[in-house]
Amino acid sequence: KAGVTQTPRYLIKTRGQQVTLSCSPISGHRSVSWYQQTPGQGLQFLFEYFSETQRNKGNFPGRFSGRQFSNSRSEMNVSTLELGDSALYLCASRGNPTGGYEQYFGPGTRLTVT
């Protein structure tokens, strides 16, 4: 079974631009979560989607948004990029939210904002 895939793997953007990252979960998984990882803050939860609905959200500004499609694929968008948004963005999927937090992470998208 293929793992979680994220595209693109690397991205360089300029301050003020916007960016869209994509995540394809493991086949059959309907929950997708997004995390941001930076050297200073570590791994921080952004949001989780299940059945195309956002189920929970972390403490990030409204510039960070996401969505999930009917095939469970998910995208996250960051508008008006700031230098501090440079980070590794990780997507994780899990099969059944009632089954616990055995999540499977993708390789991440490395975003650099200049």
Added chain:
Amino acid sequence: DAKTTQPPSMDCAEGRAANLPCNHSTISGNEYVYWYRQIHSQGPQYIIHGLKNNETNEMASLIITEDRKSSTLILPHATLRDTAVYYCIVRVGGDSWGKLQFGAGTQVVVTP
């Protein structure tokens, strides 16, 4: 969710068992202990989880004390590829939404 305390770093010799401690003294009865690891610049990898019984899988063993206030992840025969940051996380199981709260973890370095 209960907070966890882990040592910031530990070394282990290749081929020996690595025992990674985690303290979660405020854990509630319905909270599970999860272990993940992250090899440099990769996404975290799920290792194992448990509620109160000891658990074993092909990667590791999880020993939870009887009072559930601490646990130990055991890598039975550490290899160089086990060098990673290991995260111990406590989370409510079952039908719940939310996040895995990652702390700083333990940086494990396996040496030849």
